[in-house]
Amino acid sequence: MEKLMMKGSEAIAEAAVRAGCRLFFGYPITPQNEIPEYMSRRLFEVGGQFVQAESEVAASNMIYGAAAVGARVMTSSSSPGISLKQEGLSYCAGSELPVVVVNIMRGGPGLGGIQPSQSDYWQSTKPGHGDWHPLVLAPSTIQEAADLVMDAFDLADEYRNPVMILGYGLIGQMMEPVAFREYQPREFDKSWTTCGCKGRPPNIVNSLYLDPNILEEHNHAIFQKYERMKREEVRFETFRMDDARFCLAAYGTVARICKTAIAQLRDEGIKVGLIRPITLFPFPEAVFREARVRWILDIEMSMGQMIEDVRLAVRGRTPVHFYGRVGGVVPTPDEIVRKVREMYKEGVK
Numbered sequence: 129m130e131k132l133m134m135k136g137s138e139a140i141a142e143a144a145v146r147a148g149c150r151l152f153f154g155y156p157i158t159p160q161n162e163i164p165e166y167m168s169r170r171l172f173e174v175g176g177q178f179v180q181a182e183s184e185v186a187a188s189n190m191i192y193g194a195a196a197v198g199a200r201v202m203t204s205s206s207s208p209g210i211s212l213k214q215e216g217l218s219y220c221a222g223s224e225l226p227v228v229v230v231n232i233m234r235g236g237p238g239l240g241g242i243q244p245s246q247s248d249y250w251q252s253t254k255p256g257h258g259d260w261h262p263l264v265l266a267p268s269t270i271q272e273a274a275d276l277v278m279d280a281f282d283l284a285d286e287y288r289n290p291v292m293i294l295g296y297g298l299i300g301q302m303m304e305p306v307a308f309r310e311y312q313p314r315e316f317d318k319s320w321t322t323c324g325c326k327g328r329p330p331n332i333v334n335s336l337y338l339d340p341n342i343l344e345e346h347n348h349a350i351f352q353k354y355e356r357m358k359r360e361e362v363r364f365e366t367f368r369m370d371d372a373r374f375c376l377a378a379y380g381t382v383a384r385i386c387k388t389a390i391a392q393l394r395d396e397g398i399k400v401g402l403i404r405p406i407t408l409f410p411f412p413e414a415v416f417r418e419a420r421v422r423w424i425l426d427i428e429m430s431m432g433q434m435i436e437d438v439r440l441a442v443r444g445r446t447p448v449h450f451y452g453r454v455g456g457v458v459p460t461p462d463e464i465v466r467k468v469r470e471m472y473k474e475g476v477k
Contacts, residue, residue, distance in 0.1 A: 129307035129309065130307065131305040131306060131307045132305065132306055132308075133303055134303060135162055135270075135300075135303050136299045136300045136302060136304075137159075137160055137161075137162035137163045137166070138162055138163075138166045139270050139273060139306045140273050140274065140293065140295075141163045142166070142170065142308065143275070143278050143308060144167075144277050145167075145170050145174060145176070146278065146308055147311050148200045148281060148311070149176070149200045149201065149228070149281065150171065150199060151176060151177055151179075151194045151201040151202075152171060152178050152179070152203065153179045153186075154181065154187050154203050154204050154205065155180065155183055155184045155186075155205065155209060157205055157209045158206065158242045159206060159232055159297045160205060160206045160230065160232035162300070163230060163300075164180065164204065167202075168180070183212070184205055184209045184212035184213050185212050185213070185216065187203050187205075187213065188203065188212070188214075188215065188219075188220075189216050189219075190203075191203050191216070191220065192216055192219055192220050196225060196333040198318045198323050200226075200281055201227055201228070202228040202229070202230065203228075203230070204229070204230035205229075205232075206231065206233060206234045207231070207236055207240065207247060208240075210229070210231045210251060210252075211251065214251075214257070215256065217255065217256060217262070218258050218335075220290050221258070221260035221261075221262070221335075221350070222350075223333050223335040224288040225288065225289075225290075225333065226281075226285045226287070226288050226289065226290075226291075227284060227290050228277070228284055228292075228293070229290055229292045229293070230277075230295070231252060231292055231293070231294050232295045232297070232299065232300040233245055233246065233247055233296040234296075235247055235454065235456050236248075241455065242297055243297055243455070243456020244429055245296055245429050245455070246379070246429040246434075247429075247430050247433075248294065249408065249433035250433050252264050252292055252294050252408065252409075253408050259350070260350065261409050262289065262290040262291060262409065263280075263284075263287065263290075263291045263357055263361065263407065263410070264292045264407065264408040264409045265279070265291065265292070265293050265406060265407060265408075266294045266380050266405065266406060266408050267293065267299060267406075268379070268380050268381050268384055269304060269384075270302070270303070270304040270305075270306050271304065271305070271307065272406075273293065273299055274306050275309065276293060276406075277293055278311055280292075280293055282314055283361065285314075287353050287356075287357065288320075288353075289350075294380075294408065295380070296380065297456075298458070299381065319331075357409075361407060361410060362410050362411075362414075363405075363406035363407045364403060364404060364406055364407070364415050365383070365402075365403075365404040365406060366401065366403055366404075366415065367383075367390065367401060367402040367404070368390055368394065368402065369402070369403065369419065370401075372399050372400060372401030372419075373399045373400075373422050374399065374422055374423055374424075374468065374471075374472075375400070375401050375402070375419055375424045375425070376390065376400060376401070376402045376424075376425050376426075376427055376464070377404075377424050377425070377426045377427065377434070377435075378404060378426070378427045379406075379408065379434065382427055382428065382458075382459065383402060383404040386402050386427060386461075386464060389461040389462075389465045389468070390402060393469075396469075398469070398472055403415055403416060403419065405434070408434070411437045413437075413440070414441075416441035417441050417443065419442075421446060422447075423446060423448070423471070424438060424442065424448045424449070425448075425449050425468065426449070426451070427451050427452070427459060427464060428450075428452045429452065429453055429454065430454060432450045432452055451467045
């Protein structure tokens with residue numbers, strides 16, 4: 129396959145087009161503006177439509193309508209914009225609509241900054257109002273981002289549920305070689321869509337159930353899908369875990385930094401490995417729970433959000449510690465090496 133040097137946001141957009149996305153509704157906000165900019169040109173080349181909505185709220189309702197008629201549709205934004213889209217995304221989940229959402233995170237809280245940050249883990253995995261989850265995929269390279277976008281459209285159709293690609297400035301703005309695989313279309317049942325009802329009763333796409341018993345039944349059905357995701361869609365990477373006595377936990381590009389630190393620590397005789405969640409929901413609980421290590425060091429570009437899921441996964445059997453940088457500061461391999469050395473020398477063994 130031919131490799132192209134592409135910026136992450138543009139690779140994400142191109143992968144969406146190749147996966148059959150023909151409708152995009154969004155609103156500009158840095159650091160993800162290259163996604164709508166690319167889609168505004170590219171979709172017209174393939175007979176699709178790009179709409180810059182009047183607001184993030186409007187865009188989230190536009191994707192609802194497009195998904196309801198069976199179209200492959202995507203939106204993208206960054207942290208505060210995703211907050212504004214949360215109402216519409218909850219409606220999509222309640223109505224069981226397949227949509228793909230890209231969040232290129234900002235720092236925070238508030239308006240924050242556009243430098244790399246992992247501040248939206250909570251917002252992404254435990255979002256909005258009501259009982260629901262998106263399936264959340266966290267790439268660590270531009271190649272993986274492109275691959276996961278293609279997977280995201282199939283997963284959205286498979287589960288009739290929102291799927292989120294979670295990145296940040298490093299994923300969105302840096303450039304790396306990308307080879308786009310040939311996308312193999314799959315057939316999905318679209319008999320539920322509202323694309324005409326001649327000869328049959330009309331379909332109704334709705335998230336409003338006034339009878340509490342019916343709503344309870346509906347919620348249970350949705351959570352059965354989430355349980356199926358936990359059984360069938362968990363993704364993770366392990367690195368040097370075969371003989372590891374200590375474990376680093378990180379997602380996204382932070383995991384790449386950890387690998388560099390691990391190489392140096394291994395040279396010093398400290399047997400450290402890495403577990404990298406790729407699906408943040410469903411979270412890879414089992415691999416953490418089954419890791420036979422003295423401790424886990426969770427490393428994030430936040431004040432500690434994924435650490436809650438790591439601690440829940442190990443159920444108190446393994447001590448879980450934290451090291452984080454925030455405000456757009458990216459941890460370096462040397463920092464991680466120093467932190468692990470300190471823990472090792474202080475007897476946190």
